[in-house]
């Protein structure tokens with residue numbers, strides 16, 4: 001009889017783990033607390049409009065180890081249409097001054113030099129660092145399974161990237177910008193507004209355009225919902241079982257060996273292996289009562305900053321509103337939406353480039369802003385209702401600034417708050433991408449296994465600061481590689 005693998009959570013990490021587990025002949029069950037799979041990678045429909053919560057870009061749309069995962073898990077197949085935006089984002093200040101970030105580094109370099117000829121040397125240096133970062137290749141094999149040869153083999157190709165990591169790995173964006181010593185006020189103020197006022201890793205900034213430059217971080221037409229559904233389809237085709245509306249309360253352990261899970265409805269499910277692809281904090285501190293901790297885990301959960309949660313205001317607009325900019329970021333400081341003071345401005349996503357997001361002749365536009373968890377965590381129902389109403393009003397004013405006259409065409413407004421995210425996915429404090437990548441943790445990750453606990457693995461965004469779909473799916477694959485190794489079975493990744 002084949003052994004049973006139970007996976008907690010049907011987000012992208014859980015679905016990936018489920019697919020590889022089923023592919024490798026294990027009886028596999030995913031336990032998902034929501035009534036739909038996908039986790040953060042989701043979308044919802046209102047009056048014919050689709051409001052997407054996640055996908056803007058997917059690293060690995062054209063090549064590399066992530067690309068292999070997307071093909072193996074049915075995220076990318078012959079029918080998927082990939083859109084590579086020419087412009088990464090358009091930045092606006094309160095006076096309407098514009099700054100463009102192009103996806104192509106050569107194009108952006110030219111634009112920046114025209115904008116600030118006095119900074120030519122600094123701009124060229126920054127773009128050079130970015131080009132080098134594009135050489136980074138993710139590993140297909142779990143770290144525990146790599147041999148020294150796996151590292152030696154990639155050394156010649158990766159040497160320039162290692163140099164970038166060595167030089168800037170422990171710098172914040174602000175320190176990096178200071179080092180480049182830009183003179184242009186415009187460049188300084190845009191870069192500082194976007195990345196400078198927090199402990200954001202310089203590497204995260206440098207690596208940002210590398211993938212786009214290679215057209216390896218496209219948008220997949222249809223967005224998050226069909227992406228996750230294609231994974232569900234693949235999982236079920238391989239014979240996997242996905243159980244919805246079931247929440248895991250505890251992981252059952254006997255003599256330091258995992259034996260299964262206990263659900264909140266009191267039922268138990270036996271398993272030979274358990275993979276948790278749920279929220280990291282809940283898994284370690286609640287489902288396992290913090291009994292299996294390492295120094296690294298303790299340090300990370302005590303010290304690493306979490307992503308500030310977001311509020312998403314989605315608009316259904318009964319008019320065609322074309323846009324050549326997939327993202328517009330208004331960096332004006334000091335504005336408020338509802339009770340939130342906007343330290344980082346707000347961003348607006350016009351989905352005109354994806355015809356599946358709105359009925360013909362209409363447009364879906366999404367506005368997002370950071371909103372600290374402490375504002376939401378103890379808000380009672382009456383205050384919450386009032387806050388959502390106020391957000392609708394204030395956000396409409398912000399949208400009007402970008403698209404004058406739009407208000408009369410708005411027929412749907414939907415507000416999703418940090419509380420919404422916590423309710424539907426259990427993510428800690430609404431930190432939708434887990435740990436913020438900082439200069440202290442950017443090159444670090446947490447292990448997939450916990451000390452002293454057998455037959456248990458973790459997958460998902462909480463293992464890698466910065467989160468994202470690729471590392472989530474990658475760790476799902478890696479956990480099954482480890483289980484196969486333990487079972488002395490060859491790992492299969494293509495079925």
Ligand SMILES: Cc1cc2nc3c(=O)[nH]c(=O)nc-3n(C[C@H](O)[C@H](O)[C@H](O)COP(=O)(O)OP(=O)(O)OC[C@H]3O[C@@H](n4cnc5c(N)ncnc54)[C@H](O)[C@@H]3O)c2cc1C
Nearest residue numbers: 009011012013033039040056057248278432460461468469
């Ligand atoms: C606004 C936004 C934009 C983003 N944009 C991008 C982007 O463009 N590109 C990109 O790569 N990434 C993006 N991300 C990040 C990406 O969505 C996440 O990093 C990724 O989806 C995390 O996947 P996960 O499976 O690790 O975790 P999650 O998606 O959080 O999945 C965890 C799953 O576990 C379930 N669960 C939790 N607790 C339990 C329990 N006790 N019992 C049963 N089930 C449980 C949850 O319901 C959920 O389905 C974005 C995220 C957001 C929110």
